[in-house]
Each structure stands twice: as structure tokens, then as C-alpha cells.
Amino acid sequence: MLTTLINVLSSGLIMGGVYAIISMGLSMQYGVARILNVSHGEFIMLGAFLCFTLVRSHVHPILSMLLCVPVMFVIGFVLHRTIYKKLSDVSGSTAAFESNSMLVSFGLMFVVQNVALLLWGSEQKGYTFLMRSVKILGSPIALNRLLVLVFAVAISFAFYIFLERSRLGKAIRAVSQDPSAARLLGVRRTRVAAICFGIGAILAGCAGALITMINQINTSMGMNYTIIAIIVVVLGGMGSIPGSLLGGFILGFIGTVVNYIDPSLSLVAYYLIIIVLLLVKPSGLMGGKS
Amino acid sequence: MQILNGSGVNKAFGGRKAVDNVDFHVDENEILGLIGPNGAGKTTLFNLISGAIKADSGTITYKGRVISGMKPYRICHMGLARTFQKAKNFPDMTVRENVLMGAVFGKKGTDNAAAERKTDEILSFVGLEDFRDKSPGDIALALQKRVEVARALATSPDVLMLDEVMAGLNPTEVGEAMELISKIRGSGVTIIMIEHVMKAIMSLCDRIIVLHHGQKIEEGTPEHISNSKTVIDVYLGE
Numbered sequence: 001m002l003t004t005l006i007n008v009l010s011s012g013l014i015m016g017g018v019y020a021i022i023s024m025g026l027s028m029q030y031g032v033a034r035i036l037n038v039s040h041g042e043f044i045m046l047g048a049f050l051c052f053t054l055v056r057s058h059v060h061p062i063l064s065m066l067l068c069v070p071v072m073f074v075i076g077f078v079l080h081r082t083i084y085k086k087l088s089d090v091s092g093s094t095a096a097f098e099s100n101s102m103l104v105s106f107g108l109m110f111v112v113q114n115v116a117l118l119l120w121g122s123e124q125k126g127y128t129f130l131m132r133s134v135k136i137l138g139s140p141i142a143l144n145r146l147l148v149l150v151f152a153v154a155i156s157f158a159f160y161i162f163l164e165r166s167r168l169g170k171a172i173r174a175v176s177q178d179p180s181a182a183r184l185l186g187v188r189r190t191r192v193a194a195i196c197f198g199i200g201a202i203l204a205g206c207a208g209a210l211i212t213m214i215n216q217i218n219t220s221m222g223m224n225y226t227i228i229a230i231i232v233v234v235l236g237g238m239g240s241i242p243g244s245l246l247g248g249f250i251l252g253f254i255g256t257v258v259n260y261i262d263p264s265l266s267l268v269a270y271y272l273i274i275i276v277l278l279l280v281k282p283s284g285l286m287g288g289k290s
Numbered sequence: 291m292q293i294l295n296g297s298g299v300n301k302a303f304g305g306r307k308a309v310d311n312v313d314f315h316v317d318e319n320e321i322l323g324l325i326g327p328n329g330a331g332k333t334t335l336f337n338l339i340s341g342a343i344k345a346d347s348g349t350i351t352y353k354g355r356v357i358s359g360m361k362p363y364r365i366c367h368m369g370l371a372r373t374f375q376k377a378k379n380f381p382d383m384t385v386r387e388n389v390l391m392g393a394v395f396g397k398k399g400t401d402n403a404a405a406e407r408k409t410d411e412i413l414s415f416v417g418l419e420d421f422r423d424k425s426p427g428d429i430a431l432a433l434q435k436r437v438e439v440a441r442a443l444a445t446s447p448d449v450l451m452l453d454e455v456m457a458g459l460n461p462t463e464v465g466e467a468m469e470l471i472s473k474i475r476g477s478g479v480t481i482i483m484i485e486h487v488m489k490a491i492m493s494l495c496d497r498i499i500v501l502h503h504g505q506k507i508e509e510g511t512p513e514h515i516s517n518s519k520t521v522i523d524v525y526l527g528e
């Protein structure tokens with residue numbers, strides 16, 4: 001019984017942490033850069049394969065994850081500075097930009113997926129890492145899972161604190177709450193949006209890297225995570241970072257419990273949650289405004 | 291000494307001229323009033339000056355530099371700040387955090403400690419200390435408007451543009467707002483104010499510009515404006 005409980009608890013924290021990380025990334029890209037990034041999952045896949053490739057070249061998995069950070073940031077930042085900024089210059093209004101940018105991210109999804117398919121093929125890939133287990137309260141838990149748990153929880157909370165405390169975090173919050181007021185108070189809105197897109201890519205990449213430490217990966221893994229991230233973002237309230245943090249853990253725990261009962265039911269459970277939520281509180285858990 | 295100057299400024303929305311070939315100037319440390327009936331183009335002129343929207347043609351210079359076409363954040367860094375007619379406070383931040391945003395980002399190279407200090411200074415200057423930890427959505431309208439003013443002041447402006455900060459206030463609150471505006475000017479800030487409250491405009495302003503259908507129809511001292519036949523016709527025609 002205790003073993004089951006600890007199993008569910010640790011799995012819930014792992015899944016919840018990973019969901020929180022990817023959802024905060026998506027939420028920020030939408031809330032600040034106004035891009036509903038449908039290719040978010042592909043960045044998770046990219047992070048996973050980058051990490052996997054590095055590990056294959058004898059780089060330590062944790063170091064590989066850290067290396068993903070600058071690489072993913074540059075990819076995200078440059079993507080925004082080139083494609084999305086252009087798009088925002090030619091779109092007459094925010095609403096037009098939102099629909100245009102979503103279409104572009106759709107296109108990007110296919111591009112990234114196919115490039116990945118060429119580079120890494122379609123088979124499952126993976127490596128073994130820290131398979132030993134330790135006993136916690138008498139129940140065995142694999143070290144790699146414990147490590148991912150710690151990282152996932154730490155990254156998601158560290159990111160939240162970064163938003164609350166740092167100067168850049170303040171700019172990000174200001175732009176997400178009122179972009180026109182923010183820029184007239186001296187915030188460089190376009191720059192902040194590009195940085196946010198880069199940070200979103202970092203979070204996706206780190207989540208991908210964490211996933212390689214405990215699971216097999218393949219080049220079509222992204223879509224599933226995109227769907228989950230969108231569900232969490234709607235659950236937490238569009239654009240609300242604390243909402244995504246909370247929503248990620250809630251969905252992670254529910255997913256774990258449902259998985260324990262019958263894995264095929266998890267997506268059904270997620271959609272049920274969304275339907276109930278949209279009926280009860282359409283703005284999401286923490287979506288106060290708009 | 292002119293601090294701000296516009297010549298031949300034009301802006302049309304879908305063929306309709308919102309600001310029509312307007313020339314204007316603002317002298318250092320004066321209070322300039324901007325009045326005119328609804329839809330006259332007053333807010334649009336603020337949007338053009340602050341860089342929120344781009345003019346179709348015309349030039350705006352500030353401290354001798356052309357600012358038309360510059361990004362809003364750069365114009366703000368140069369010392370031009372504004373408030374919004376429809377309050378645009380950050381809803382998920384406290385009053386203090388709202389003001390802090392202006393202090394942190396409004397001037398280049400402000401460090402955090404200086405911004406925190408500045409924020410507390412401004413909060414007491416405008417009399418908002420007691421509301422610092424409240425959400426701007428939970429306080430009276432007069433106070434919300436004050437948060438807007440405080441946030442703009444926190445950017446350390448040389449020119450402050452106030453867009454109807456007295457709209458919806460009761461007579462006591464209007465009096466308090468007038469006091470605050472004099473106090474701000476007293477601290478060396480140049481002020482441009484859009485206002486429909488005539489009593490306030492007439493007693494505070496050194497000079498007034500009247501807009502109508504996007505055009506400047508009159509300009510002068512409060513006495514001159516209150517005796518102008520053109521202005522009276524426009525207001526009676528409303």
C-alpha cells in the first residue's frame with residue numbers, strides 16, 4: 001500500500017513537474033509573444049534528441065541537458081526575431097497576428113518533425129542512466145526517476161521565482177498584463193517577446209532532456225505534449241504562469257492516477273477535466289482577467 | 291524655451307482624419323491644456339507624441355530631437371511619460387508594483403535599489419502609501435487615476451501627458467487632483483493635460499489648445515479661450 005502510494009506520488013510529481021515546465025513555456029509564449037505555439041511539442045522532441053545525441057557522444061546526461069539551454073534559447077530567439085517579428089510587422093492587429101502566428105507555428109511543426117525524421121529516423125531511441133534504485137520509506141525508487149523529479153520540481157519553481165523577482169521577469173509580467181501600457185513605460189516589448197519565445201524553447205528543451213532520462217523517445221513524440229500543454233494552459237487560465245504551474249501538477253497527478261487504473265483512459269480523463277472546467281470556470285483556475 | 295514641438299502632424303483612420311495638420315509647441319515647465327469635443331483627436335495626439343501609433347506625416351521634436359517614428363520605449367527613456375484615458379493599470383500587480391514598473395523600466399540604467407527607493411518616494415508624493423499593497427482594481431476610481439499618474443511619474447519624466455485624469459471624479463477629488471498637478475509642475479515637470487473639467491483647465495493652464503475634428507481651431511491663454519467666439523460656437527454647437 002505504502003509502496004503504491006509512494007509510486008503514485010513520485011510519478012505524479014515527475015509527470016506534474018514536466019507538464020508544468022512545458023506548460024509555463026507555452027503559456028508565456030502565448031501570454032507575452034501572443035503566439036499559440038502549436039510546434040511547442042516539436043521543441044520538446046528537439047530537446048530530447050539533442051540530449052540523446054550528446055549522451056551518445058559520451059556527454060553526461062545532466063551536462064547534455066544544460067547544453068540544451070543555450071541552444072534552444074538561440075533557436076527560439078532567432079525564430080522570433082526573423083519569422084514572427086516580420087509577421088507581426090505585416091499583421092495589422094493583435095488578433096490578425098495571433099491567427100497568422102498560429103498558422104506559421106503549424107507549418108513549423110511539420111518542418112521540424114520532418115527534419116528530425118531525416119536526422120534520427122522513426123525508431124524508438126533511448127539510453128540507460130542511473131537505473132539503480134534507492135529505498136524511500138521502505139519503497140524502492142529508481143535513481144533516474146528521483147533525479148528527474150528533483151529537476152522538474154526545481155526548474156518549475158525556479159522559473160516562477162525568476163518571474164516574480166528578476167527585472168526581466170517584471171518586464172514579462174508587465175507585457176503580459178498590458179502590452180501597450182508596458183511599452184509606454186519604457187519596456188522593450190518586441191525584445192521581451194523574443195526573449196520569452198526563447199525561454200519557452202528552453203523550457204521545452206529541458207523537459208525533452210528530462211524525458212530522455214526516464215523514457216524512450218521518438219521523433220513523433222511532440223504532438224502528444226503539445227496537446228497536454230494546451231490543456232494545462234486552458235486549465236490554468238490562458239497566459240497565467242502560476243496557473244500553468246498549478247495546472248501542470250494537477251494534470252500530472254490525475255494522469256498518474258488514471259494511468260495506474262487504465263493507461264488508455266488518460267487522454268479521456270484530460271478532456272473530461274477540460275469540459276468540466278469550461279462549464280464551471282471558463283477563464284481557467286487562475287485566469288481572473290479578460 | 292520649447293521642449294516639445296509638432297509641425298504638420300497628420301493621422302487618419304480609414305480615411306477619416308483624426309489629427310489634421312496640427313502644429314503645436316510646449317514650453318518648458320508650463321501647463322498646456324488640450325481641450326475639444328469628444329472625438330476631436332486629443333487622445334490620438336497623445337498617442338502620436340508617445341509613439342503608441344505612427345503619424346501619417348509631420349514631425350514631432352522633443353528636446354531638439356525628432357521623435358516621430360521612434361519606438362515608445364525610447365521616447366519614454368528620453369523623459370516623456372503619459373497616463374491613459376481608460377486606466378491601464380496592471381491588474382495582477384499591487385499598487386506599489388504598478389508604480390515600480392515605471393521606476394524600473396522608465397529610465398535607462400536604473401538599478402533595483404534605486405527603483406525601489408523612487409517608488410516609495412512617488413507613493414508618498416502622490417499620497418498612495420496607505421494603498422500600496424492593494425490591487426488597483428479594488429480601490430476608488432480617483433485612486434486608480436492616481437496610480438496611473440504615479441506610475442508615469444516613476445519614469446522620471448520631464449514632460450508628463452495627462453489624459454482626462456479628472457473624468458468621473460467628484461468635486462472634492464477634482465480639487466485634490468488639481469493640487470497634485472500643481473505640485474507636479476512645482477517639481478519642475480512640464481505638463482500637457484487633456485481635460486473636460488473646465489474649472490480645472492481654466493485655473494491650472496498657462497495656455498490652451500482647442501482641437502475640433504482633428505484641427506487646431508484656437509490657441510491662447512485661458513482668458514483668450516473663454517472669450518473666443520470660435521470656441522464658444524464649437525461648444526454650443528455640441
Ligand SMILES: Nc1ncnc2c1ncn2[C@@H]1O[C@H](COP(=O)(O)OP(=O)(O)OP(=O)(O)O)[C@@H](O)[C@H]1O
Pocket residue numbers: 303307308326327328329330331332333334335375
Ligand atoms: N485606433 C483607432 N482606430 C480607429 N479610429 C480611431 C482610433 N483611435 C481614434 N480613432 C478615431 O479618431 C477620432 C479621434 O479620437 P480621439 O480618441 O483622439 O478623440 P478624443 O479627442 O480623445 O475624444 P474624447 O474626448 O472622447 O476622449 C475619433 O473619431 C475616433 O473614433
Ligand SMILES: [Mg+2]
Pocket residue numbers: 332333334375
Ligand atoms: Mg480622448
